[in-house]
Amino acid sequence: MKRGYTVEEYREMLARTYEWIPGVAVTSDFIVGFCGETEEEFQQTVELVRESRFKNSFIFKYSERPGTKGAELYPDDVPDDAKRRRNNELLQLQNRISEEDNQAFLGREVTVLVEGPSKSSEKHAEQGDRLQLTGRTLCDRIVVFEGNRRQVGQFLPVVIYDANSHTLFGEVVTQHVGPDVFELSVPVPAAEPTQ
Helix, strand or coil, X not given: CCCCCCHHHHHHHHHHHHHHCCXXXXXXEEEECCCCCCHHHHHHHHXXXXXXXXXXXXXXXXXXXXXXXXXXXXXXXXXXXHHHHHHHHHHHHHHHHHHXXXXXXXXXXXXXXXXXXXXXXXXXXCCCCEEEEEEXXXXXXXXXXXXXXXXXXXXXXXXXXXXXXCEEEEEECXXXXXXXXXXXXXXXXXXXXXX
């Protein structure tokens, strides 16, 4: 697939990234069952995903595409049932990692860029100003929360109260503003000197 680096170089790059940018979220993509992939090679991929703790990964099973170098150069020799099993195993591992890492956000306040109505809001054609919104944290995690249409495009503080492998659920942090008390201070002019 013309990757210009080795697994060790990839590990070193990840280590530097995590060291230099604390809290960074890294995603990756994997194709399982590529031509000639052995069970041992697949387990090496599993170990890489386990140790790298990607925020998420896009995982697919290999399927031959006419006109590609893979189709021209290599026979598609990994049985479909092995591809399916490997795909499911890697997806389950990534989902476990994503959910564990998302659980660390419980009770935390995050900054969210509000993107718009959530899929649920759109599906149920919610009307009015109050609706379920979705946005993303600075580290690209999806957050769903109740909000107002006028908040779309804004950065908002949101406290996370629940999480699964793909989504954080939160509540917008609001400040209650009471009636302001003004103190009027009017300077008293100095008395004019008497003559």
